[in-house]
Amino acid sequence: MWTDPTLKIKTLAELKEISAQSRAxxxxxxxxxxxxxxxxxxxVRYLQNAKSLGDILILGINSDEGVTALKGKGRxxxxxxxxxxxxxxxxCVDYVLLFDALxxxxxxxxxxxxxxxxxxxxxxxxxxxxxxxxxYGGQVAIAGxxxxxxxxxxxxxxxxxxxx
Numbered sequence: 256m257w258t259d260p261t262l263k264i265k266t267l268a269e270l271k272e273i274s275a276q277s278r279a280x281x282x283x284x285x286x287x288x289x290x291x292x293x294x295x296x297x298x299v300r301y302l303q304n305a306k307s308l309g310d311i312l313i314l315g316i317n318s319d320e321g322v323t324a325l326k327g328k329g330r331x332x333x334x335x336x337x338x339x340x341x342x343x344x345x346x347c348v349d350y351v352l353l354f355d356a357l358x359x360x361x362x363x364x365x366x367x368x369x370x371x372x373x374x375x376x377x378x379x380x381x382x383x384x385x386x387x388x389x390x391y392g393g394q395v396a397i398a399g400x401x402x403x404x405x406x407x408x409x410x411x412x413x414x415x416x417x418x419x
Contacts, residue, residue: 260343264351267365270313273350274366277311286368287398288315288359290322291338292331297374299345301399305372306347308396314348315362318355325357326407360387370394376402 265273274284287305291298306312316339322331331338335353343351354362363371363384371388372395379385379395388395 260340263343263349264339264353267352267354267362270350270352271365273311274313274368278367278369282311283309283370284311284313284366284368285309285370285372286313286315286359286363286366287372288317288354288362289374290317290326290331291342292322292326292333294341297400297403301372301374302342302345303347304398305396306349308370308372308398311349312347313350313352313366313368314342315352315354315359316342318353321355321357358383360384363387363393364391367391368393370396372396372398374399374402 277284285305285308287302289298289301302312302314316335317325319331319335322335333341339351339353342348352362356362359371360383364387371382371384371393373382375397377397379397382388382395385395
């Protein structure tokens, strides 16, 4: 039976309540985030590994404005609504949140996940939000495979194959 993946896309207020209820029932809440502009195997491995660290995976996705600020002109390639729907369709992703800020400190303070997960391009000590997470008693974790995949590299491969 088909379920509309957009039902997984929630507001910060909704996720604050979901997170609190989940923790109260003994479930471990995990939060991961990123741009997810052009999905590749590195994203899949990161999200599956993040989900394995707990019971509920909340995924923060940078808004179109946030992606442009972080990645530059011409990005994102796909609009935020489509990126959110694609990622919400992943079985390992329980909820999706679109956000505008350049860091997720404010989100973390609101939903207080047990674990904040970043990819292998970080270390636990280089995660920008590590002090926010530690301040409320959460953990920082690194997940995924080595950073052998990137959207930037995939874009370059597409360009080189279509314009040799």
